[in-house]
Amino acid sequence: MNPFQEFALQQTRRQFFARTGLSAGAIALGLMQPHRTFAAGKNYGSSVHPALPDLPHFAPKAKRLIYLHMNGAPSQLDMWDYKPGLKAEYDKELPDSIRMGQRITTMTSGQARFPVAPSLFKFAQHGKCGRWVSELLPHTATCVDDLALIKTVHTNAINHDPACTFVMTGSEIPGKASLGSWLSYGLGSENEDLPAFVVLTPSWSSGAAAQALFTRMWSAGFLESKFAGVALRSQGDPVLYVKNPPGVDAGARREMLNSLNKLNQQTFARFGDPEIQTRIAQYEMAFRMQSSVPELTDISKESKETLAMYGPEVTKPGTFAASTLLARRLIERGVRVVQILHRGWDQHNNLPKDIRSQCKDSDQPCAALLKDLQQRGLLKDTLVVWGGEFGRTVYSQGKLTEDNYGRDHHPKNFCMWLAGGGVKPGITYGETDDFSYNITENPVHVNDFNATVLHCLGIDNERFKFKFLGLDQKLTGVEGAKPVKAVLA
Numbered sequence: 001m002n003p004f005q006e007f008a009l010q011q012t013r014r015q016f017f018a019r020t021g022l023s024a025g026a027i028a029l030g031l032m033q034p035h036r037t038f039a040a041g042k043n044y045g046s047s048v049h050p051a052l053p054d055l056p057h058f059a060p061k062a063k064r065l066i067y068l069h070m071n072g073a074p075s076q077l078d079m080w081d082y083k084p085g086l087k088a089e090y091d092k093e094l095p096d097s098i099r100m101g102q103r104i105t106t107m108t109s110g111q112a113r114f115p116v117a118p119s120l121f122k123f124a125q126h127g128k129c130g131r132w133v134s135e136l137l138p139h140t141a142t143c144v145d146d147l148a149l150i151k152t153v154h155t156n157a158i159n160h161d162p163a164c165t166f167v168m169t170g171s172e173i174p175g176k177a178s179l180g181s182w183l184s185y186g187l188g189s190e191n192e193d194l195p196a197f198v199v200l201t202p203s204w205s206s207g208a209a210a211q212a213l214f215t216r217m218w219s220a221g222f223l224e225s226k227f228a229g230v231a232l233r234s235q236g237d238p239v240l241y242v243k244n245p246p247g248v249d250a251g252a253r254r255e256m257l258n259s260l261n262k263l264n265q266q267t268f269a270r271f272g273d274p275e276i277q278t279r280i281a282q283y284e285m286a287f288r289m290q291s292s293v294p295e296l297t298d299i300s301k302e303s304k305e306t307l308a309m310y311g312p313e314v315t316k317p318g319t320f321a322a323s324t325l326l327a328r329r330l331i332e333r334g335v336r337v338v339q340i341l342h343r344g345w346d347q348h349n350n351l352p353k354d355i356r357s358q359c360k361d362s363d364q365p366c367a368a369l370l371k372d373l374q375q376r377g378l379l380k381d382t383l384v385v386w387g388g389e390f391g392r393t394v395y396s397q398g399k400l401t402e403d404n405y406g407r408d409h410h411p412k413n414f415c416m417w418l419a420g421g422g423v424k425p426g427i428t429y430g431e432t433d434d435f436s437y438n439i440t441e442n443p444v445h446v447n448d449f450n451a452t453v454l455h456c457l458g459i460d461n462e463r464f465k466f467k468f469l470g471l472d473q474k475l476t477g478v479e480g481a482k483p484v485k486a487v488l489a
Helices: 003-010 013-032 036-041 084-089 140-146 160-169 179-187 250-271 274-297 304-310 320-332 351-375 446-456
Strands: 064-070 123-126 131-134 147-154 197-200 230-232 337-342 382-387 391-396 407-410 414-420 427-429 439-441 466-468 471-473
Touching (some): 123 140, 179 197, 179 337, 179 446, 274 320, 304 320, 351 414, 382 446
Parallel strands (some): 147 427, 197 337
Antiparallel strands (some): 123 131, 382 414
């Protein structure tokens, strides 16, 4: 059954003429407006991924984004939010005056006690800014003068899936466009042979169970599907079937695609579904990626010094180190957004052991990425973001001992940092109470954080909209999110 034919057959005579009249008016109006690609005589760089004609709204400080997402929620108490007074509170009950009846998850709601668990790790001050950093991050600590640390990010969601969906799309409800897709749609790409938005999902070594990664975190949602992130695989071929099968050469592949495109164009002429044009464009992109992806992933020409900077696992495909180096190579080639999602940070128990492994995976590569970008003159117009979906509780989940504890979900405050284009380096914004449980100064909602990211890339979040289901959809929601001006350069 063809749904388009069925719909046409079931229309009444009145419906047919009404729809035809409206459609003719829409076509006439469309023909009166200039095509976006040629509007205002702008140079869009790429005919495959052109920018919208009115973007950026103002001169951007950053041209591209690398987003380092620590999936599962890293503990702010053990990494960035230094609370030396907690040692005196060890194993004491979390005061009611601090908790204030706030909701907690079902994983700890049945506990008889909520014992305070000070961080097991030592902190020291680093850099000219004197920022306190955990011993877990010795390499990132050398870069603190390049970072803008926000200690007071907060979110609405208390569980992983909605929280991850929220931080990436501005909504807990699936179906919205992700941050990378918004940027791909709005700003386009400077490379015709690679996607505008690339996603990497490296391995993790803690051995702990990890939260699932859902494609909605890099989905295009209500935007055209061509703006969705393209996930490169960590093992085997980066893209499935990007290689021609035995006996098929590039010429035969080109001939097959030409024939397929003719069929798709005929289908488009019949039904007018814009997703058919997207499919044609994606087939063409895949054809070009057959040559661009192997060159991208070949790191044999990287210097020994560069490889050593990223650490011993950089030559092992699928590791966090290999992914960060690949991120640098992607943005060098004009890719607009690279998103790295590192799993294994959900530490409800055995936190000291597991967080050591997670930081061993990510600390040196994160620092190397910043230094590598700096050395190549790319950090000044590349925005790098690091963070999770929420924070962790000061009280222990499960049994508390002097050398072991776990932490539950805590959406009320957590730490994220930014570096590079558009960001004031070496600053700390916001403050929390002595238990890292409540914000005492300068709260930053997730939507405000995303508005800040957009601002660095020259986008006014209030003006960046897409009409869907009768609403002006925005990445930052409808409640008036604003960039955090204090962290903007």
